Amino acid sequence: MAHSNWAEWIYLGVVTALLIYVGAEAWNIERIIDHAPEDAEIIKVTAQQWFWSFEHEDGTKEVGELHLKKDHAYKFEIQSKDVVHNFNIPEYVVLLDAIPGRINTVWFSPNEAGEFDIQCREYCGLIHYNMRAKLFVEDI
Amino acid sequence: MVLELGKARPVWQIMFSTHHTDVGLLYLVFSLLALFVGGAMAIALRVELFAPGVQLIEDSMTYNRLFTAHGTTMIFLFLLPSATAVGNYLVPIMVRYKDMAYPKLNAIAFWMIPPAAVLVWLGMADFGWYANPPYSVISAPAPAAEMWIFGLKMLGVSSILSSINFVVTIMKCKHPDLSLGKISLLSWSFLSSSIIVLAAMPTFAAALLMLLTDRLGASGFFNPAMGGDPIAYSHLFWFTFHPEVYVLVIPAIGMMYEIIPRFSRRPIFSHYSGVAAFIILAIVSFASWAHHMFATGMSFTEKTVFMVGTLAAVPASAMHVFNFLATMWNGRIKFATPMMWAVGGIALFFAAGAGGVVNTAMPLDFITHDSYWVVGHFHLFVFGTIAFGTIGFVYYLFPYITGRMYNEKLGVVHFILAFVGACITFFTQHILGLFGMPRRVYDYPEIDEWVSMNALISVGAMIILVGMVIFLGNLIYSSAKGKPANLEDPFGLGGKYYYPFAQRNPHHGKGGY
Amino acid sequence: MSEYDETVWRTSPGRVGKLMAILGGTVIVGTIIFFALGDFWISELSPAGKTFYGITDEDVAAPTVVQTGEDIPITLDFIESKDFRTLAFNALPGEPGNNPTINVTVGDRIIFNILNAGKSFHAFGVTLADEGFGGILGGTSVASANSPLKPGEGGTSEFIPSEPGTYYYICTVPGHREMGMVGTIIVE
Numbered sequence: 151m152a153h154s155n156w157a158e159w160i161y162l163g164v165v166t167a168l169l170i171y172v173g174a175e176a177w178n179i180e181r182i183i184d185h186a187p188e189d190a191e192i193i194k195v196t197a198q199q200w201f202w203s204f205e206h207e208d209g210t211k212e213v214g215e216l217h218l219k220k221d222h223a224y225k226f227e228i229q230s231k232d233v234v235h236n237f238n239i240p241e242y243v244v245l246l247d248a249i250p251g252r253i254n255t256v257w258f259s260p261n262e263a264g265e266f267d268i269q270c271r272e273y274c275g276l277i278h279y280n281m282r283a284k285l286f287v288e289d290i
Numbered sequence: 291m292v293l294e295l296g297k298a299r300p301v302w303q304i305m306f307s308t309h310h311t312d313v314g315l316l317y318l319v320f321s322l323l324a325l326f327v328g329g330a331m332a333i334a335l336r337v338e339l340f341a342p343g344v345q346l347i348e349d350s351m352t353y354n355r356l357f358t359a360h361g362t363t364m365i366f367l368f369l370l371p372s373a374t375a376v377g378n379y380l381v382p383i384m385v386r387y388k389d390m391a392y393p394k395l396n397a398i399a400f401w402m403i404p405p406a407a408v409l410v411w412l413g414m415a416d417f418g419w420y421a422n423p424p425y426s427v428i429s430a431p432a433p434a435a436e437m438w439i440f441g442l443k444m445l446g447v448s449s450i451l452s453s454i455n456f457v458v459t460i461m462k463c464k465h466p467d468l469s470l471g472k473i474s475l476l477s478w479s480f481l482s483s484s485i486i487v488l489a490a491m492p493t494f495a496a497a498l499l500m501l502l503t504d505r506l507g508a509s510g511f512f513n514p515a516m517g518g519d520p521i522a523y524s525h526l527f528w529f530t531f532h533p534e535v536y537v538l539v540i541p542a543i544g545m546m547y548e549i550i551p552r553f554s555r556r557p558i559f560s561h562y563s564g565v566a567a568f569i570i571l572a573i574v575s576f577a578s579w580a581h582h583m584f585a586t587g588m589s590f591t592e593k594t595v596f597m598v599g600t601l602a603a604v605p606a607s608a609m610h611v612f613n614f615l616a617t618m619w620n621g622r623i624k625f626a627t628p629m630m631w632a633v634g635g636i637a638l639f640f641a642a643g644a645g646g647v648v649n650t651a652m653p654l655d656f657i658t659h660d661s662y663w664v665v666g667h668f669h670l671f672v673f674g675t676i677a678f679g680t681i682g683f684v685y686y687l688f689p690y691i692t693g694r695m696y697n698e699k700l701g702v703v704h705f706i707l708a709f710v711g712a713c714i715t716f717f718t719q720h721i722l723g724l725f726g727m728p729r730r731v732y733d734y735p736e737i738d739e740w741v742s743m744n745a746l747i748s749v750g751a752m753i754i755l756v757g758m759v760i761f762l763g764n765l766i767y768s769s770a771k772g773k774p775a776n777l778e779d780p781f782g783l784g785g786k787y788y789y790p791f792a793q794r795n796p797h798h799g800k801g802g803y
Numbered sequence: 804m805s806e807y808d809e810t811v812w813r814t815s816p817g818r819v820g821k822l823m824a825i826l827g828g829t830v831i832v833g834t835i836i837f838f839a840l841g842d843f844w845i846s847e848l849s850p851a852g853k854t855f856y857g858i859t860d861e862d863v864a865a866p867t868v869v870q871t872g873e874d875i876p877i878t879l880d881f882i883e884s885k886d887f888r889t890l891a892f893n894a895l896p897g898e899p900g901n902n903p904t905i906n907v908t909v910g911d912r913i914i915f916n917i918l919n920a921g922k923s924f925h926a927f928g929v930t931l932a933d934e935g936f937g938g939i940l941g942g943t944s945v946a947s948a949n950s951p952l953k954p955g956e957g958g959t960s961e962f963i964p965s966e967p968g969t970y971y972y973i974c975t976v977p978g979h980r981e982m983g984m985v986g987t988i989i990v991e
Contacts, residue, residue: 169605176651180593180594233429234520250515276351280923301818411833414845416845431844431848506849513855692813
């Protein structure tokens with residue numbers, strides 16, 4: 151076709167530049183948050199149909215609720231006893247699959263005291279919709 | 291019916307025919323049936339989710355089966371067959387050949403679909419349309435799960451057979467005077483989507499077989515209790531189904547390439563851009579599958595690779611959008627029903643793609659993964675783009691198939707209801723996802739924002755329902771008693787069309803095409 | 804150029820009627836078949852699932868015991884706390900009647916009247932195991948974990964202990980015992 155399409159090339163250039171920006175920024179942020187700090191306290195999270203149980207470093211066990219301290223770093227070692235679940239604290243953007251046969255880790259440091267929801271974010275059967283727990287962050 | 295050789299024939303003759311227009315008609319009728327069945331399931335889901343507590347569905351098992359059946363029906367029984375319908379009707383005509391390359395295979399590929407649908411609909415498995423293990427291996431009840439697996443096996447084979455047919459028809463049976471670069475963009479869309487299917491589908495066929503043997507206890511591919519890895523299934527599944535979503539979208543874009551230039555009364559801005567974009571999309575679609583798996587505990591490097599692969603496919607889609615807009619620019623646009631659907635489809639396609647860029651930015655995926663954001667995002671693609679393009683094309687083909695015109699006013703009303711309903715439903719779902727609501731949930735706690743948004747979304751779904759009922763009525767009534775259409779120019783665009791009605795096929799001589 | 808000079812044949816009401824009859828008829832027949840067989844489609848677990856959950860086709864066979872004592876009817880309702888994180892029989896922890904302890908003698912026949920008064924799914928059984936959901940004694944189960952009682956459903960079962968000791972009545976849905984649905988039966 152004998153018509154010029156410089157407009158198309160400019161448009162593609164703009165789109166590609168935007169995508170490169172998004173990609174680079176995402177890469178950078180993910181790189182920074184990918185590693186847990188060394189002094190993070192380890193919390194073992196066990197997912198099973200259809201409830202959450204937790205174990206602190208000192209052996210304390212909790213079922214259906216989790217008590218943590220504000221401004222402390224915590225690393226969750228997440229495992230599952232049966233099917234794939236997903237450990238999610240939406241208000242702190244903590245989200246990672248609980249896969250039987252392996253342990254996934256994710257970390258966070260809650261910077262606000264209060265009560266937060268823990269939910270399951272991967273379909274796991276009958277009571278997936280109610281596989282919930284409560285996170286209590288205390289100011290100590 | 292008009293496109294079927296211009297002569298009335300008994301219904302059973304159409305059902306046993308192998309002619310491409312007949313098989314196309316069978317695919318079309320079946321896919322529209324599946325659209326309404328799947329739509330009814332969606333309405334049941336949205337009524338239940340209107341408020342916390344029980345509205346319609348007494349137990350979560352039934353709900354889980356319904357959303358699985360809804361997804362499976364819409365993707366495999368509506369979107370894929372409706373694309374194949376359009377391809378069957380038009381591709382042989384567009385490449386100036388008398389039929390598809392393998393007419394009997396064509397009919398077989400169609401007739402595998404109804405039995406598969408029976409298996410899926412009678413069983414109504416409950417593991418979501420992904421069938422993720424270990425749930426689908428150890429926890430999903432039988433025989434529903436096995437029925438689903440066998441049904442999908444058949445659907446996969448059907449897809450592969452019709453893809454072989456398209457590729458051979460387009461590449462080998464096209465008219466000698468027609469070069470590959472010059473065939474219509476609709477034909478290009480079928481060529482590229484068929485090649486994707488041939489490359490991607492066998493992986494899923496393997497995964498299904500492995501899932502079945504795992505369920506029987508004979509193997510432990512995905513069952514950790516037998517030493518397997520559930521994530522292996524995710525890789526196999528998404529290796530097929532990420533390219534597969536492009537298989538779904540590409541024919542719809544091809545259909546828009548038919549409608550938009552015609553109704554803008556201008557030639558397409560750049561035919562070769564369209565061809566290039568289809569080819570690039572087909573190749574790059576294979577580079578992004580694990581963006582569905584960012585939350586499984588992949589390493590940083592793996593996630594980066596797939597993020598880049600996903601982003602790489604965006605410029606090709608952007609090329610299509612530019613092509614459409616540049617074609618419409620300075621055109622004498624006639625906003626008949628098909629054109630409205632095509633333009634609405636482009637707008638929602640753009641919005642869907644923008645949401646997708648958010649999902650692929652790694653850290654942001656941890657906000658949106660498996661939440662209603664994802665539900666809104668993919669529905670903007672499958673409903674907002676593909677269904678819009680397909681429905682618009684159904685309106686476009688309607689006079690050619692039935693010889694009658696549909697009711698234009700009702701078509702416009704349908705479009706407005708569907709567009710407004712889609713915006714209310716699916717954009718709100720994006721926001722609901724940002725507020726943390728997970729997907730595939732039968733019920734939800736009484737969080738204020740969730741309650742109000744869910745109610746709004748259900749209202750939006752009802753608006754779409756009203757539009758679809760009007761559509762059904764329009765289709766049925768107009769095919770029986772609609773105004774006879776002027777087959778040379780049903781939409782009053784002026785000028786001549788080179789197909790589908792008046793094209794002379796050199797193989798057929800006078801009176802046929 | 805268009806030179807189509809043959810008669811154009813258009814769809815007619817009769818044709819459309821036939822099409823709707825075929826499609827509508829198929830859908831109706833299919834729906835009837837689906838509902839007629841009810842829960843058959845989801846009635847079993849896969850072989851791999853049965854292995855995983857340790858569900859064999861029969862409960863632990865109890866020796867046939869002859870009743871030598873009295874009939875003791877016990878009503879147990881499955882209930883849940885509002886936030887679904889605490890489950891119990893009859894009353895929540897802290898309230899009177901929570902997980903009542905049943906005291907009987909060897910040979911008595913306990914008749915369980917079970918009702919699902921909650922919103923979730925439950926099932927009932929008596930076991931000797933002091934944790935977990937396995938080892939359900941034959942004849943004591945009402946529904947099962949993979950075919951549980953829906954809200955409002957109920958059933959009866961009985962238990963005639965032949966040996967003294969401590970037994971547990973539990974909800975057999977995995978996890979529910981840990982969340983509070985367990986009570987003791989002390990047999991003397």
